Amino acid sequence: MTDVSVVVVSYNTSELTIRGLRTLLGTPSLASYEVIVVDNASSDGSADAIAAALPQVRVVRLAANVGFGRAVNAGAAHATGDYLMLLNPDAEPVGDVIGAFLTFARAVPAPRVYVGRTLDVHGTDDGRSVYALPSLWGYLCFATGLSTLFRRSALLNPEELPAHPRTRPGPVPAGSGCLLLIDRELFSQLGGFTPDYFMYSEDIDLSQRATAAGAVPTLVPDAKVLHVNGASSTSVGKRVMVLRGKVTYLRLRWSPGRARMGRALLVAGIALRAAGARVTGRAGYWGDVWSERATWLSGWPAPGDMPPVHEI
Structure with a gap:
């Protein structure tokens, strides 16, 4: 059986997707894996371009843009791995990201949900891979502008967890779907991503539901990607x-x-x-x-x- 099924959702990001996947596929890995790209009815010929450039990748073509979570669910339906690894199309792996995840998950299986690190173009952690769950205090800080004025304050910017160490493994409240590994059995048990979201907060929702089911989302510092943040959004x-x-x-x-x-x-x-x-x-x-x-x-x-x- 395959260790990991990598699921990438593509929407009008063909060049970025191909570049990131070439890096992934060109890096020797400790894990056995398959790559599934779900194309959300791109208008830039992404599906054809990816299929032609990377014939070893399975391309799932959707008739309409159904958003991130539901597209991941469609890709997961084709997966055979013990784990699902979600990877953004504008994320370029740093080293053996799949092996880093799998090695940690096998050594520490209880968490069942594992979150990677997202780096900026300078190789610095961008602080956007782990989050707190939404709270009234966090929204009050946003409403008063304190979370912007004091972005490095754990008290006044609680959502972004600015004081949480990114270089040490440990539990986190929620993880970004940009780079996330989840036990496929758990993903199925949860019913995948909640279909009520088109984009954004579906990963927070998944983390919250996984925690309620007994999982412990955990940061894996050695699993890293360079992230061109929001490449497909104005x-x-x-x-x-x-x-x-x-x-x-x-x-x-x-x-x-x-x-x-x-x-x-x-x-x-x-x-x-x-x-x-x-x-x-x-x-x-x-x-x-x-x-x-x-x-x-x-x-x-x-x-x-x-x-x-x-x-x-």
């Missing part, structure tokens, strides 16, 4: 999608009253940033995000209102 578009994901998480995982408070704090935080942008003439995208508040405050549509997952 600045405003990405922020709107991130907020839709956050609101969807509140709707699904918080009580109605607490979720209303969370949404109100998000609104206050965006309003503050939009006002600041008008005054300073900087970061003008916040004004555009504010103008889109009716969209992000509604979260993502119910699964039945999103495109169905059909392979072609």
Whole structure:
């Protein structure tokens, strides 16, 4: 049986996807693995380009862009590995990332969910691979701007865990789907990613549900990638999608009253940033995000209102 099934979701990032996978496939690994690329109906010919450049990779073609989590679920349906490794298309592996994950998972099997490190172009940890679960205190810090002004403060920027050591293995509240290893049996037990998300916060949701099922998401410092952050998203578009994901998480995982408070704090935080942008003439995208508040405050549509997952 295969040790690891690597699942990559591609959407209009053919060059980045091919470059990252060539690095992955060209690095000798301690693990046996297969690579499954799920193409989300790209318009740049990604599916054909990847299939032609990397014939050893299985390309799953979807009829519509169904978002990240549901595309991973489609790829996982073809997987044969003991573990699933999620890898962003704009992430380039550093060393034997699969072997690093598998070696740790075999030595310490209890966590069942393992999170890697994402590095910037200078090879420095970008601080975006592990997160705290959403909290009212975290949203209050966002609403008042404290999380931005004091980004390195563990107290005032709790969501990003700025004080958490990235070079030592250990439990974390939640991990990014950019680079994550999960026991395939657990993934199946959880029903995969919740289909209510199109993009963003589905990995936080998965971490929360895995923890509730007895898993312990754990950072594996030796599993690393260089991450070209958000290569397939525009600045405003990405922020709107991130907020839709956050609101969807509140709707699904918080009580109605607490979720209303969370949404109100998000609104206050965006309003503050939009006002600041008008005054300073900087970061003008916040004004555009504010103008889109009716969209992000509604979260993502119910699964039945999103495109169905059909392979072609």
